[in-house]
Amino acid sequence: MSAEDTHKKRLVIVSNRLPIVLNKGADEWNVEPGSGGLVTALAPVLKNRGGVWIGWTGVTEEETRSIDLSTLLKSAAGQSGYTLKPVNLSESEIKNFYYGFSNEIIWPLFHDLQTRCNFAPKYWNSYKAVNLKFAEAIAKNTKNDDYIWVHDYHLMNVASELKQMNVNNKTGFFLHIPFPSLDIFVKLPWRFQILRALLEYDLIGFQTLRDRRNFVQCVRMLLKDAVIHGKGQVIRCRIGKRESRIGTFPISIDYNEFANMAETKEVSERAWYLHEDLPHCCLILGVDRLDYTKGIPDKLEAFRNALIRFPEMRNRATLIQIVVPSREDIPEYYDLKIEIERLVGEINGQFTRSGWVPIHYIFRSVSRAELLAYYRTCEIALVTPLKDGMNLVAKEYCASSVEEHGALILSEFAGVAAQLQRNALLVNPYDIEGVAETIYRAFTMDREEQKTRMRRMRRSIKENNIFKWVDSFLRANIAKALDSFPIIDDFVPQGKDNDEFLYYENVKGLKQANK
Ligand code: ADQ
Numbered sequence: 001m002s003a004e005d006t007h008k009k010r011l012v013i014v015s016n017r018l019p020i021v022l023n024k025g026a027d028e029w030n031v032e033p034g035s036g037g038l039v040t041a042l043a044p045v046l047k048n049r050g051g052v053w054i055g056w057t058g059v060t061e062e063e064t065r066s067i068d069l070s071t072l073l074k075s076a077a078g079q080s081g082y083t084l085k086p087v088n089l090s091e092s093e094i095k096n097f098y099y100g101f102s103n104e105i106i107w108p109l110f111h112d113l114q115t116r117c118n119f120a121p122k123y124w125n126s127y128k129a130v131n132l133k134f135a136e137a138i139a140k141n142t143k144n145d146d147y148i149w150v151h152d153y154h155l156m157n158v159a160s161e162l163k164q165m166n167v168n169n170k171t172g173f174f175l176h177i178p179f180p181s182l183d184i185f186v187k188l189p190w191r192f193q194i195l196r197a198l199l200e201y202d203l204i205g206f207q208t209l210r211d212r213r214n215f216v217q218c219v220r221m222l223l224k225d226a227v228i229h230g231k232g233q234v235i236r237c238r239i240g241k242r243e244s245r246i247g248t249f250p251i252s253i254d255y256n257e258f259a260n261m262a263e264t265k266e267v268s269e270r271a272w273y274l275h276e277d278l279p280h281c282c283l284i285l286g287v288d289r290l291d292y293t294k295g296i297p298d299k300l301e302a303f304r305n306a307l308i309r310f311p312e313m314r315n316r317a318t319l320i321q322i323v324v325p326s327r328e329d330i331p332e333y334y335d336l337k338i339e340i341e342r343l344v345g346e347i348n349g350q351f352t353r354s355g356w357v358p359i360h361y362i363f364r365s366v367s368r369a370e371l372l373a374y375y376r377t378c379e380i381a382l383v384t385p386l387k388d389g390m391n392l393v394a395k396e397y398c399a400s401s402v403e404e405h406g407a408l409i410l411s412e413f414a415g416v417a418a419q420l421q422r423n424a425l426l427v428n429p430y431d432i433e434g435v436a437e438t439i440y441r442a443f444t445m446d447r448e449e450q451k452t453r454m455r456r457m458r459r460s461i462k463e464n465n466i467f468k469w470v471d472s473f474l475r476a477n478i479a480k481a482l483d484s485f486p487i488i489d490d491f492v493p494q495g496k497d498n499d500e501f502l503y504y505e506n507v508k509g510l511k512q513a514n515k
Contacts, residue, residue, distance in 0.1 A: 009145045011051035011485045014138060016098070016154035018055035018084050019043055020076050022067070031072045033080075035324065035365055036289065037251075037392050038151060038176055044254040045470050048081030050488040052146075054137050056098075061088040081488070087137045089130065096126030098154070099330060105188070106153045110177050111293045111387040114187055116332070124190050128157060135161035142169060147478055150201070152176045157193075159200040172477045173201040174249065177389040178415065179211040185218045195223055199237060203477040205249040207389045207415040212248045234476045249473050250419060251390050255465040258399035259458075261368070262376045270373035278318055281356070282443055285378035286321040287371070287393045288385070290363075292336050295386040295411070295429045296323065300343045300359070302384070302435035307351055307358060309433075310440045315356045317443055319382070320374060322362045337363070375400035379450075380407050380442045383414065384429040390415040394424070398457045405450050407442035408457065409435070419460060423453040 019039040021032045033039070046053065057064060064086070073084040089097070100123035108116035135158050138148060149172045150158050159171045185191060195218060198204050206212040212235075219226050219237060227238045234247035261267060275283065284303070288294035303319050323340065327333045344361045351358045366374075375381075381397040391414040398408065398420075410417055410424035417426060425442055427435045471481045 009147065009485065010143070011046065011049060012138065012142050012146045012148045013042060013046060013051065013053045013082075013151065014134060014148065014155060014158065015042075015053070015055045015151040016102070017058055018053060018073075018086065019080070020057075020073075020084065022057055022059050022072065029067045029072060031076045033076075036326075037390070040253065040392055040396075041251050041466055041469075042151075043080065044257060045466060045482065046080070046082045048487050049482075049485045051082045051485065052085055052141055053082055054085045054134070054141060055087060056089050057086045060094060061090045064088055085137060085141045087134055089133075093126055093130050093133075096123050097130040099327075101127035102154045103327065103330065107177070107293075109184060109188060110153060110180050112178075112180055112184055113293070113386075114184055116292070117187070119189055121189075131155060131157035132161045134158050135165060135167070138162060139165055139167050142167075144169065147474070148172070149174070149473075157197045159202075160197040163200055170478050171201050172203040172205065172473060173198065174205040174251075174473065175211070175389070176207070176251065178208075178387055179206055179215045179218075181214045182217050182221055185214070186222070191218070191222060195219055196239075199223075199226070199239060199242070199244050201244060203234075203245045203247060203473070205247050205473055205476075207248070207250055208418050209248050210418070211389075211415070212246060216246065233472075245476060247473075247476050249469055249476075250415065250464065251392070252461065252464050252466045252469050253392055253395045253399060254467075255395075255399045255462045258372065258375075258396055259402060259462075262372050262400040262402045264369075266369050267372045267376060270369060271377035274373055274377045280316065282313075282317045282380065283378040284317060284319045284380040284382055284439065284442075285374055285397070286319065286382045286384075287324075287374070287397075288322070289324045289326045290328065290333055290337060290340075291326060292332065293386055293388065295384050296321070296336070296340050297343055298386070298429055298432060299382055299384045299435070300340070300347060302432045302439065303359070303382075304343075304347045304350070305432050305436035306439045306443075307347075309436060310443075313440065313443055314351060314358075315353060317439075318356070318358060318360060320360045320362070320378065322366060322371075322374065324365050325363065371396075372400050376402060379405065380409060380439070382409050382439065383416075384409065384411045384427060384435060385414050386411070386429055388414040388416075392416075394420065395461050398454065398461055401454055401458070404454045404458065405447060406454055407445055407450050408454075409438050409442055419464070420457050423456045 015038055019034045021034050023030050069086060077084045104118040134155055146169055148169050151174050216228055225239050230236045234245050237244050237246055286299055288296055307313055344359050348357055348359055375397045383391055383394045385391060394408060394410055394416045408424040410426055411429045412426045425438050427438050474480055
């Protein structure tokens, strides 16, 4: 299939961040692939399908003026097989829309941590303005056949803005984080606006049935003109003549990519050396983005509790805690980093003996090969977020455990628990003693039981992989599967500086800007 043939229909992904990171080197900028759950999940799906990914570059509008952005994005697009279109944000938009509304209101509220919210009114104005900016970027870079798939909590208003601009493409929205219960959601000062904005999408997707149930209950209680009907994976909501669908689509990973890469020589050797460096030790792995929702301090306390109560674990169990730097400009995240470092220092000071350090702490982004080596070699994974939309680390750990050994300790408040509850060891992450006892249980679990559990979890993740997730979302929204957006063999990124305004030249509000 050539690029020419596919001009009719494209998959347009819209997310707050583009799947890249721009770094300022000594005298020039360079571009690297991004990390995080959304990128891990979507990058393999879009690869070489000639679609478009629209998002913020991660640097300020002021900084982008000194960068040859178009060349950098084109080089990244060439490798990834889809076109990247930037949305530029000013310093004040980054402060109020991104750090403010998205990360000081929606992120904590939707993770049930309402006391961390700062409901500053100016944040809402910025949120609306930036969502309009995204809608304009979409209008400029799409054609009428394109399917527009918007991701996550930063962009809940986009469909509503598109409608007001007379852009009537099919739209879908997927929420990667949890949706809170009514009691928590009603605290949001803009609760009515957000619910109505979400219902402007043709399809709204949630990670779990619990999230969908919470959303539907909020709609039922707060929007008196909304009528919910239907049953099954996707139900419907009607307001006047408008109907949207609401569904549950648990996100996944590219299982084969993880399983195959875990078996490569590079990963096998790295895995062997990791264990060789820590002989006779049971390795317990934690991999988390630096975030207060991931429950890292509670996890460290639980490990300390296990070392106190089960002395046979001393010298024989080591926790390897990888923390991926994230949002460190926010004081709360910086404080969390300090707290983690203090706890690691304290616990290591308390228990270290000649030849054994209880916690190995890694604070940096590790390469994919290194990450997989840890997944493959560690006997226990400790995934204990206080609340999580899904948690891909749990799935990646299982997919990479090619010897089929390894026990997964999993928070019951992670979305992934709905799928793996029978074979993972479920814990309440707030229950320090309970988690400690479960660590000990995993430490003493016999190999056969580990194998049986791991084999079942791997089968379930393999069957429900990322491609199935995309297919089920697209089928529910546009009655088409991913194959309808065929692979392009000779993909050339679109990137002429003047190729904007491809279709919607007469869009309300854009016509002036276009002149
Ligand atoms: P995240 O909060 O980012 O995602 P998660 O699902 O755990 O959380 O994904 C983290 C991703 O980062 C994994 O794919 C992992 O491989 C990658 N990663 C981890 N450590 C790394 C390291 N050191 N270097 C590089 N990459 C690393 C959000 C929601 C989740 C939801 C996902 C997808 O908060 O609940 O599962 O989106 O929907």
